[in-house]
Amino acid sequence: MDSIQTRIERSNNMIKIPTIRRLPRYLRVLQSLSSSGREFVSSETLASLLNIKPIVVRKDLAFTGISGKPRVGYSITHLISLIEGTINFKGKNTAFLAGAGNLGSALLGYNGFARHGLDIIAAFDVDPQKTDTTIHGKSIYPLERMPEIASRLNPYIGILCVPEESAQQVADIMIASGIKGIWNFSNKELNVPPDVVLQNEDLGAGLAILSIAIEKSSRP
Amino acid sequence: MDSIQTRIERSNNMIKIPTIRRLPRYLRVLQSLSSSGREFVSSETLASLLNIKPIVVRKDLAFTGISGKPRVGYSITHLISLIEGTINFKGKNTAFLAGAGNLGSALLGYNGFARHGLDIIAAFDVDPQKTDTTIHGKSIYPLERMPEIASRLNPYIGILCVPEESAQQVADIMIASGIKGIWNFSNKELNVPPDVVLQNEDLGAGLAILSIAIEKSSRP
DNA sequence: AAAATATTGATATAAAAATATCGATATGAT
DNA sequence: ATCATATCGATATTTTTATATCAATATTTT
Structure with a gap:
């Protein structure tokens, strides 16, 4: 002890x-x-x-x-x-992004990540209309190709921007692809094994804090 | 005391x-x-x-x-x-959004806000190519019209998605428009008067936590 | 050169948040 | 009806985070 x-x-x-x-x-x-x-x-x-x-x-x-x-x-x-x-912003944090919807696309085009040493090296989606195109210069691949492409590119971080319904399933694919940490922008509570790091990004939390603070400040 | x-x-x-x-x-x-x-x-x-x-x-x-x-x-x-x-998710939180770029547009299209009682009632941008169009069904107005439109619609929350360079300036316009709280998605440290609530949403923070946690878990 | 001053960083204290313990109680089992 | 048990919620403890105090020190002023 x-x-x-x-x-x-x-x-x-x-x-x-x-x-x-x-x-x-x-x-x-x-x-x-x-x-x-x-x-x-x-x-x-x-x-x-x-x-x-x-x-x-x-x-x-x-x-x-x-x-x-x-x-x-x-x-x-x-x-x-x-x-x-x-905070490891010097060494490159390579990432895969899954879910090229509204939010996913926005993150693909976010310039600020460069400053934070994050490099999104590939993106994935299930929608055949999106796959094999590029969004903000990033290639979109079919989701099922993630493990194969991961074995070549060795991403560290998985950025999860898919709808809640498929979030756990896609997270599991990320984990099977050898990703070390998941940055979860879906509003699903994920289950991950202990050796995988999970960081939840919850817009609801920020909005709740703001909302309660406004309420308090307006009647003190 | x-x-x-x-x-x-x-x-x-x-x-x-x-x-x-x-x-x-x-x-x-x-x-x-x-x-x-x-x-x-x-x-x-x-x-x-x-x-x-x-x-x-x-x-x-x-x-x-x-x-x-x-x-x-x-x-x-x-x-x-x-x-x-x-958390006031029942009563409507009406909001203006400024900056219809990548992130701003994504937030305009985010369905999850409905569940949180947040209603973005108008969006603003300085780009004439965007103004007087709609994005995800939301009207985009010229930024300079914000005070006038605010006097009619009385928004509670200002969602700030403009580039850092103009963030303080646009925040000031929001404050002048009578907004009670600012939800800041720009990476600018804003100055606001004490009666205005400020909630910063910092992607860098989440990434830093994730990054350090991964580093730690990979060599324990 | 000595004195005055701004600023760090060590130590101490207070406040906030998480965790542990356990008695009280509603339900289901005997 | 009585007993056993799961679960809440009050109280106590520990850990984390923020804040206060102040001696040490590098710079500037006299």
Whole structure:
């Protein structure tokens, strides 16, 4: 069994989910600061740009391993590089996308993924009208060819944009194709084996938070 | 100043963000259970459907005000109704959408919003090629007409899908149009006055979590 | 060179969220 | 009718996350 000491150390070293969520935000403002020619930035400045508290910034950045200088702040280029390293935005995250409907097509055309090191290398659909065409320059293949094409291209991530009814089935094909993680944009609760990582993207959640917050702020 | 007692009571009554995030998920599986003819469901069953622990379910559901029966569980229809009431998915959330590009168009065509009580009543763009057409049955108006049209239709929510460069500017127009909350799909950190609610939807965050989780699971 | 100051980062505290424990109770079994 | 059991919900505990405090230090000012 772990000693108390071991457990404390581990929990101190592990990067936390809320921190991970904020890292891409730091990255964006840092890139913007960098392109405007700035070299250093303080936790105070970053905090005000993200509407959070400076202490949160310092705690978050500590996880990347950066060391700031008192009275100067953090080196922007160094920080960008460390954050990119922390969230794997440097090494290419290769992905397959399944379901070239409205949302799937939009994601195929989303420029922001390049900045996040995500490369959608192939897309799949069951609709014969879509297969063997391209959408935003990405080839659409018949879904049944996924395992075969995966064995050549070795994708890491499966982006799931199919309707709920077929979500589990398509997820299973992704898993059989050797994908390591599924980014689930369908509103289906998926079952995946323990070695496959599942990240649910739920628009309903964001809308619910917004909706409740508006309700509260309108009658305080 | 608040007494300790007051503060404790308030913090116990206030619904928490993680709970709000899960409510739409409960709703979806409950609707599915309901349509398969079931009347009652236990916290254990809900938990296994969502891959969370039963105790989390019971705590979450307590916020909706439901009361379950020992050995039986919760009434599904009652629970659906209480959750919808809690997250305002019953009353209509009327919305304007700005930016009919890839993502904006996809959201205009997203059927899931109906289930969440969100009604996009008009969309706006600066591109003259898009304005005065419809996308997925929604009319696209010139951006400059937003304040005028808002004064007639009184939208609650502004869905922001414009490029980063113009995001703050368009957000300001939304705010001037009397919108109560902004659902920000751009990757810009926005400044909004305190009476306007801001909900950021950040794909980078989800990708970062996925990416780090995959990395960890592949070398444990 | 010394003093003043801004900023980091370590340590401590508080608040929020998840988890554990268990008594109370409604139902089904005996 | 009584007993056994599944399930809820109250209370307690632990873990995670956010926040506060302040000593250490690099820079600027005097």
